Amino acid sequence: MDTRLEEKVIAGEEKAEPEKNLSKIKQIKKRLSKSMDAKKPDLDESYYMASQWQLMGRRFKKHKLAKYSLIVLGLFYFGALFAGFLAPQGLVSYDAKFTNCPPTKIHFIDDQGKFHLTPFVYAIKSERDPETYRKGFIEDKSKIYPIRFFSRSVEYKFWGLIKTDIHLFNVEDPGKIFLFGTDSMGRDLYSRILHGSRISLSVGFVGVFISLILGIIIGGISGYFGGLTDTVIQRIIEILRSFPTIPLWMALSAAIPPEIPVVHMYFYITIILSFLGWTTLARVVRSKFMSMKEEDYIMAARVAGCSTTRIIASHMVPGFMSYIIINMTLAIPQMIIAETSLSFLGLGIRSPATSWGVLLQEAQQIQNVALYPWLLIPLLFVVVTVLSFNFLGDGLRDAADPYK
Amino acid sequence: MFEYILKRFLIMIPTVIIISIISFWVIQLPPGDFVSTYAAQAAQEGEVLDTAELREMREVYGLNDSFFTQYRKWISGIIFRGDFGFSFQWNKKVSDLIMSRMGLTLMVSLTTMLFTYLVSIPIGIYGATHQYSFGDYLTAFIGFIGTATPNFLLAIICMYFAFRYFGSPMMGLFSPEFAHAPWSIAKFFDLMKHMIIPIVVIGTAGTCGLIRVMRGQLLDEIKKQYVITARAKGVGEKTLLYKYPVRASLNPIVSTIGWSLTAIFSGSTITAIVLNLPTQGPLLYGALLSQDMYLAGGLLFILTTLTVIGTLLSDVLLAWLDPRIRLGKDEA
Numbered sequence: 001m002d003t004r005l006e007e008k009v010i011a012g013e014e015k016a017e018p019e020k021n022l023s024k025i026k027q028i029k030k031r032l033s034k035s036m037d038a039k040k041p042d043l044d045e046s047y048y049m050a051s052q053w054q055l056m057g058r059r060f061k062k063h064k065l066a067k068y069s070l071i072v073l074g075l076f077y078f079g080a081l082f083a084g085f086l087a088p089q090g091l092v093s094y095d096a097k098f099t100n101c102p103p104t105k106i107h108f109i110d111d112q113g114k115f116h117l118t119p120f121v122y123a124i125k126s127e128r129d130p131e132t133y134r135k136g137f138i139e140d141k142s143k144i145y146p147i148r149f150f151s152r153s154v155e156y157k158f159w160g161l162i163k164t165d166i167h168l169f170n171v172e173d174p175g176k177i178f179l180f181g182t183d184s185m186g187r188d189l190y191s192r193i194l195h196g197s198r199i200s201l202s203v204g205f206v207g208v209f210i211s212l213i214l215g216i217i218i219g220g221i222s223g224y225f226g227g228l229t230d231t232v233i234q235r236i237i238e239i240l241r242s243f244p245t246i247p248l249w250m251a252l253s254a255a256i257p258p259e260i261p262v263v264h265m266y267f268y269i270t271i272i273l274s275f276l277g278w279t280t281l282a283r284v285v286r287s288k289f290m291s292m293k294e295e296d297y298i299m300a301a302r303v304a305g306c307s308t309t310r311i312i313a314s315h316m317v318p319g320f321m322s323y324i325i326i327n328m329t330l331a332i333p334q335m336i337i338a339e340t341s342l343s344f345l346g347l348g349i350r351s352p353a354t355s356w357g358v359l360l361q362e363a364q365q366i367q368n369v370a371l372y373p374w375l376l377i378p379l380l381f382v383v384v385t386v387l388s389f390n391f392l393g394d395g396l397r398d399a400a401d402p403y404k
Numbered sequence: 405m406f407e408y409i410l411k412r413f414l415i416m417i418p419t420v421i422i423i424s425i426i427s428f429w430v431i432q433l434p435p436g437d438f439v440s441t442y443a444a445q446a447a448q449e450g451e452v453l454d455t456a457e458l459r460e461m462r463e464v465y466g467l468n469d470s471f472f473t474q475y476r477k478w479i480s481g482i483i484f485r486g487d488f489g490f491s492f493q494w495n496k497k498v499s500d501l502i503m504s505r506m507g508l509t510l511m512v513s514l515t516t517m518l519f520t521y522l523v524s525i526p527i528g529i530y531g532a533t534h535q536y537s538f539g540d541y542l543t544a545f546i547g548f549i550g551t552a553t554p555n556f557l558l559a560i561i562c563m564y565f566a567f568r569y570f571g572s573p574m575m576g577l578f579s580p581e582f583a584h585a586p587w588s589i590a591k592f593f594d595l596m597k598h599m600i601i602p603i604v605v606i607g608t609a610g611t612c613g614l615i616r617v618m619r620g621q622l623l624d625e626i627k628k629q630y631v632i633t634a635r636a637k638g639v640g641e642k643t644l645l646y647k648y649p650v651r652a653s654l655n656p657i658v659s660t661i662g663w664s665l666t667a668i669f670s671g672s673t674i675t676a677i678v679l680n681l682p683t684q685g686p687l688l689y690g691a692l693l694s695q696d697m698y699l700a701g702g703l704l705f706i707l708t709t710l711t712v713i714g715t716l717l718s719d720v721l722l723a724w725l726d727p728r729i730r731l732g733k734d735e736a
Binding site: 235236238239241242243244245246247248250251252254255257333337340341344345346347360363364366369370373376379382383386387390391 | 418419422423426430433434435548549551552553554555556557560561563564567568575662663666667669670671673674677678688689692693695700701703704707708711712715
């Protein structure tokens with residue numbers, strides 16, 4: 001602010017005594033612009049002309065952690081969209097010969113030290129431990145199976161529309177590739193994580209979307225009308241919030257009849273998750289409505305004869321949209337955790353449908369985890385996703401804060 | 405002060421009534437009633453009940469009545485006789501089952517809460533007084549991971565490491581040799597040993613959240629004029645910090661005690677299932693899996709009512725700490 005003020009003063013002087021001070025003024029201007037450059041390198045004309053959203057975009061890009069989180073999430077969602085293509089096995093494919101098989105190692109250099117241009121895997125041989133008689137697997141180095149890209153195997157429907165059997169990679173029969181190992185039924189964990197990500201990653205979005213609609217309507221009514229309506233709605237929100245979330249979710253999802261189709265089950269779960277989720281969003285909307293109602297420009301719109309709907313839709317909603325988006329970003333990971341917890345307990349998504357929580361069910365027995373630690377890999381995906389959403393929300397919050 | 409407490413207490417009554425209605429609604433929610441569940445169980449054991457018998461049973465239990473008649477019976481049983489209904493899975497009274505688990509549930513929850521506050525408040529103060537230092541960044545980083553990891557995953561990881569390095573996954577609250585033994589000092593130490601993992605697992609998420617709140621509040625408070633005035637007058641740094649800003653920034657933490665109780669009940673449920681603790685978690689889980697709905701509804705009702713009582717206590721505590729609140733309320 002100070003520098004700009006000074007500039008104006010200098011500019012005024014410039015008009016009054018042009019010849020005398022011209023060179024001096026130029027020097028000062030140069031120095032000023034230099035020091036400004038040093039402080040904020042992008043304070044050029046486009047900065048002052050930029051819209052609110054463009055400004056947010058700029059600030060967001062500076063938040064490195066949030067930027068990387070966005071990239072990671074982008075990759076995960078890409079994986080979920082193209083799960084059928086990226087996974088070498090289908091959702092229910094299994095191989096009873098390879099149960100609890102550890103992750104397959106991918107090699108470039110073979111036993112003789114020869115370098116192969118395409119990566120390859122060795123054959124997997126099952127062997128019993130001579131002491132414990134437990135079944136284990138070792139690499140059979142005499143047989144080599146190169147990885148084939150765009151190979152054909154299990155048939156699947158691409159986005160439920162196009163029937164195809166092309167997968168990104170696989171090895172020729174009878175070779176096997178299990179990037180993350182297999183579970184107790186011999187199902188490829190890597191493929192199942194990809195297939196499961198569809199439910200795990202979308203449940204947050206659908207749940208938050210339902211919560212958002214409820215939250216905006218109820219919170220909006222509460223904040224706009226105030227008075228008795230507000231008191232009643234706030235009491236209801238308080239009561240719902242005093243329920244411990246997980247026990248209530250468990251009780252509600254236990255009431256879902258077990259034999260219904262997967263799609264119905266999915267929607268029941270998202271509705272159950274939104275049953276408590278809307279309260280947070282409704283509170284945010286209400287408090288924003290309350291503070292905005294008093295703003296001069298809303299008063300001006302009302303005096304100008306705008307209808308209530310118009311005031312809400314075109315004057316108030318854009319004003320707090322950024323807060324809503326941030327709160328949604330922070331609510332999604334909570335929904336993901338909730339779904340994972342419910343499915344982990346067997347009260348959420350049930351097989352044959354798969355989510356990351358369902359995959360973690362086998363990790364419930366500590367003996368399983370101790371013997372087959374790769375069963376914990378889905379956990380890594382849950383934690384990374386949740387962390388990324390949290391960082392993203394933090395980055396968005398910083399970007400949307402006009403006082404920074 | 406007394407008037408304020410009375411007012412808060414009177415507001416609590418409709419809240420508890422609505423909670424009981426929701427809990428009862430949850431009991432009624434599953435398709436079929438407990439007579440059909442009972443019939444299914446009987447069929448599994450090879451005994452076939454004919455429809456007349458089932459109708460008679462429904463008549464006896466009043467299952468053909470309307471929702472509100474049934475609700476009235478249920479709630480009057482609770483209020484006047486402390487009778488929460490009957491658990492078919494356990495063949496016991498629900499109230500006995502709940503009572504047998506509530507002691508340890510409350511103990512685990514309250515110890516966790518104590519742990520949460522004892523850890524988070526000092527770290528929060530450190531973070532605010534040493535802003536942008538290495539320790540501040542480190543706690544922020546751990547805090548992020550702590551909030552991002554779901555409770556049950558943390559429990560699995562802890563169990564895995566306990567199993568790996570101590571040879572025992574540290575499940576349950578007692579070692580087998582102490583499970584049914586009378587209370588003694590050895591049993592108490594055994595309990596303490598087994599409490600470490602549950603407390604850390606349940607408390608982590610809450611601790612991380614509280615650290616952030618405490619740090620943020622204290623940072624806001626430190627910048628205020630009165631702190632500068634006090635410093636200018638020559639009050640020592642330590643006295644200054646603990647006498648005024650720390651006390652002022654404790655307010656929002658006290659006011660959210662009720663919520664953190666909700667979070668602890670919620671987190672302890674799933675952690676207790678994974679770690680197989682003898683608290684309400686596995687009881688609720690088993691009740692839900694076998695559709696033993698009176699037990700499930702009763703537990704849900706008790707847990708929520710306890711949270712409401714916790715909120716009431718925190719409100720009273722807050723009013724006692726901060727006169728602005730009780731005076732403000734009295735005017736309104």
